[in-house]
Amino acid sequence: MTVQERLERALAAGRLSHAYLLVGGEAEEKLRTVRQIAAALNCAHREGGRACGRCLSCRQLEAGCHPDYHFIEPRGASIKIDQVRKLEGELRLKAFQGGAQVVVFHPAESLTLEAANCLLKILEEPPGGVYFFLLAAQPALLLPTIVSRCQVLSCGGEQRGEAGVRTLWEEVLASDLGRLMTSVLPRLEKEEDVLSAVDGLMVACREQLVWQLTGEEGLLLEAGRIPAHLVGISLPPAALWRCYRHLRRTRTFLEQNANRHLALEVLLLNLHREVHSL
DSSP: OOHHHHHHHHHHTTOOOSEEEEESSOHHHHHHHHHHHHHHHHOTTOBTTBOOSOSHHHHHHHHTOOTTEEEEOOBTTBBOHHHHHHHHHHHTSOOTTSSOEEEEETTGGGBOHHHHHHHHHHHHSOOTTEEEEEEESOGGGSOHHHHTTSEEEEOSSOOTTHHHHHHHHHHHHHOOHHHIIIIIHHHHHHOSSHHHHHHHHHHHHHHHHHHHHHOOGGGSSSTTOOOHHHHHOOOOHHHHHHHHHHHHHHHHHHHTTOOHHHHHHHHHHHHHHHHHOO
16 A cells, blocks of 8 residues: 555545655655645545545645645755744634645754754644645664654655664664674674665664654654564653764764764763663
């Protein structure tokens, strides 16, 4: 079943969540899916979860001029806090056409930290009749607290090597310092795309953090994708959050062309300290 079909079924059954995070797949595919659901939400002649494509609302959405469809994209390199604050003010008003308001953040990982925290407050107390769709190619860069407020849907295959890196995360948690330096560090150094490897570790760390905070399967990337090690290894959320910050900081260093060996060595030392100092 495609993501669009799942969303259409949820809409038809009256079970559409107020916030979704769509990850993976092609950007255009995700945007097309969201536009179809936005059209169906406001369609005057909806059949089940599908829009008619002919009414005024459907035509406005197709033309890109629907007053209740809010598309938030980077201004420059990022989505900034004033954009989210402006949106917050607009959402306090009722929908212009009396239907639903749909908000799309694309790409969601371009939110600045301040903007992400502002959005988090909105998601914690969502306005009635408003539906949020966050589109992300690199969900590991999102705040785990934002992910925990969304139902996460995968629109494509796993990121390159993600399953293997998820196993690597388990190894990081379970290994002693000697094994980290003699086995894990060389494997990370040999990664052709080390940023993707660190992203994968961030995904695994974030998944475990969400699981620890909520225990809800629906908040992970796919129903049934809870790795066994999430249940078997228990870390306090504060420790996981510190691990996540170490990973994110290392990614920034690597983007700035820092010494790969040194950056990864410091990362593994920090992760080991967080895991084994409890």
